[in-house]
Amino acid sequence: MSQIIEVRPTLSESLQDIADSHRVDAALAWLDNRPPHVIADQLARMDAVQAGMAFRLLDKDLALAVFEELEPVDQQQILQGLRDQSFRDLIEGMAPDDRARMLREAPAKVAKKVLAGLSPRERRMTAALLGYPEGSAGQYMTPEVVALPQNLTVAEALTMVRAKGATAETVYTLPVVDAGRRLTGIVELRELVLSKPDTMIAELVVTEPACARATDSAEKAARLMRETNDLNMPVVDSENRLVGLLTIDDAVEVIEAADSEDVARQAGSAPWEGHYMAAGVFQLARYRAMWLLLLLFAATLTVSVTDMFEGTLQQAAHLALFIPLLIGAGGNAGAQAATSCVRALAVGEVRVTDLFKVIWRECRVGLVLGSMLAAAGLVIGGLFVGPRVAVVVGITLVLICGWAATIGGTMPLLAKKLRIDPAVVSAPMVTTLVDATGLIIYFTTAKLVLGI
Numbered sequence: 001m002s003q004i005i006e007v008r009p010t011l012s013e014s015l016q017d018i019a020d021s022h023r024v025d026a027a028l029a030w031l032d033n034r035p036p037h038v039i040a041d042q043l044a045r046m047d048a049v050q051a052g053m054a055f056r057l058l059d060k061d062l063a064l065a066v067f068e069e070l071e072p073v074d075q076q077q078i079l080q081g082l083r084d085q086s087f088r089d090l091i092e093g094m095a096p097d098d099r100a101r102m103l104r105e106a107p108a109k110v111a112k113k114v115l116a117g118l119s120p121r122e123r124r125m126t127a128a129l130l131g132y133p134e135g136s137a138g139q140y141m142t143p144e145v146v147a148l149p150q151n152l153t154v155a156e157a158l159t160m161v162r163a164k165g166a167t168a169e170t171v172y173t174l175p176v177v178d179a180g181r182r183l184t185g186i187v188e189l190r191e192l193v194l195s196k197p198d199t200m201i202a203e204l205v206v207t208e209p210a211c212a213r214a215t216d217s218a219e220k221a222a223r224l225m226r227e228t229n230d231l232n233m234p235v236v237d238s239e240n241r242l243v244g245l246l247t248i249d250d251a252v253e254v255i256e257a258a259d260s261e262d263v264a265r266q267a268g269s270a271p272w273e274g275h276y277m278a279a280g281v282f283q284l285a286r287y288r289a290m291w292l293l294l295l296l297f298a299a300t301l302t303v304s305v306t307d308m309f310e311g312t313l314q315q316a317a318h319l320a321l322f323i324p325l326l327i328g329a330g331g332n333a334g335a336q337a338a339t340s341c342v343r344a345l346a347v348g349e350v351r352v353t354d355l356f357k358v359i360w361r362e363c364r365v366g367l368v369l370g371s372m373l374a375a376a377g378l379v380i381g382g383l384f385v386g387p388r389v390a391v392v393v394g395i396t397l398v399l400i401c402g403w404a405a406t407i408g409g410t411m412p413l414l415a416k417k418l419r420i421d422p423a424v425v426s427a428p429m430v431t432t433l434v435d436a437t438g439l440i441i442y443f444t445t446a447k448l449v450l451g452i
Helices: 015-020 024-034 036-045 049-057 060-068 074-079 084-091 096-105 109-117 120-128 152-169 189-194 218-228 250-266 281-298 300-308 310-315 317-346 352-384 386-417 427-450
Strands: 172-177 183-188 230-235 241-249
Touching: 015 024, 015 036, 015 049, 024 317, 036 049, 036 074, 049 060, 049 074, 060 084, 060 218, 084 109, 096 109, 096 120, 152 189, 172 230, 172 241, 183 230, 183 427, 218 230, 218 241, 218 250, 241 250, 241 310, 250 317, 281 427, 317 352, 317 386, 317 427, 352 386, 386 427
Parallel strands: none
Antiparallel strands: 172 183, 230 241
16 A cells, blocks of 8 residues: 655644755645745745746746745845746836835846846836935835825726726825816725715815825835824825825835834944845855944044053052943943934934934933942942942942943934934943943042042
8 A cells, every 4th residue: 555645744843854855745735825925035045046946836926926025135135046937027016115125135137137028117117216316205105006086976986996096006095186287185994985976186285285295215214104103105196296106015114124224333333235044154254344343443532541541450459350340331321322323213203403412311310320320339349349449330330331321322313414324323332432432431530538
């Protein structure tokens, strides 16, 4: 009796495990039972050969949905393994905004090949999106929009939506335009459906809606959408003519990319594209090495300060015991302030004009924190080295924390004023600066209190 071999994947198996064991039937079963975003995540974790093989097992409709879930760098990896007809079908079916973003990351030869293979309509829309500045709202918007003339009735508007809605990316938010295609407002599909057929849409239009210029920062537009709770936001040109809609899925993607970049920079690393699990060891090291080298050279300030006060250390050797404690406390206080300020800048809670308010606020916060730590420092210092050095440690903690919080809260705002990404003024950079200046505060306080 022949043995029946189980080809279905187990619940704990990943697509990577199945690909490693070369079980095609199991891979098909796995792909049939997963949503597009889960499949995309698994493909992004795999190398180019395995990802391409797995992608070719998908049917046409699912393949398109999965492909649009991938990052541009992962999309290029998939495209390299497709044949010409599969390549053209996949690209033609993509939304114009997703296609344009992928082509921005692609080599010129690939971009030229893609544009040449598109239908005239798709080529025009894609070329228009490619003409907008990098990171702009125009780059992320969809031009496939149902725009309603302002003189329609509800019945006429719904007829127009039915006729043109199939080619639009969304119909939930409907821009209303005049004869020159200038934006006059928006109307939600829900309002049309619930209103009487003979009602003029002019009576339902929300005038002066939140909108963005095509050349505005996509991140700024996306964060405005979050503040206004809009599902879609009209995008206009310099003459207020409608050119597209920024949809909520693209807005979320923009914010996620911006936040990922900020987190990487705050941690003292350059941001990278693609899935973390698919990045090589040397690739990750390359992104982090530059910052570590920069911080290493910056840390020589700490060495120089210690050398400058060598005589003070020789007269009171016990001071050396508390150096790690003090620079650690100061560095952490500065990093907390810097992180809070970068976040507040990103979400619009703080502006550059608030610089002096932030300085005053963070200075007081730092002094309060320093006073709390000083109480503990007096006890620890008293137990180990006696009351005089303990007083030095306590005073220094108050001063260092006040100074560190002030520096941490100020540097991102100054960076913003100088048109530098505030996230570049990362927590490690603030910590390194506070280490050097904190030692100066420590040894100067020791000289004054101990008289050495």
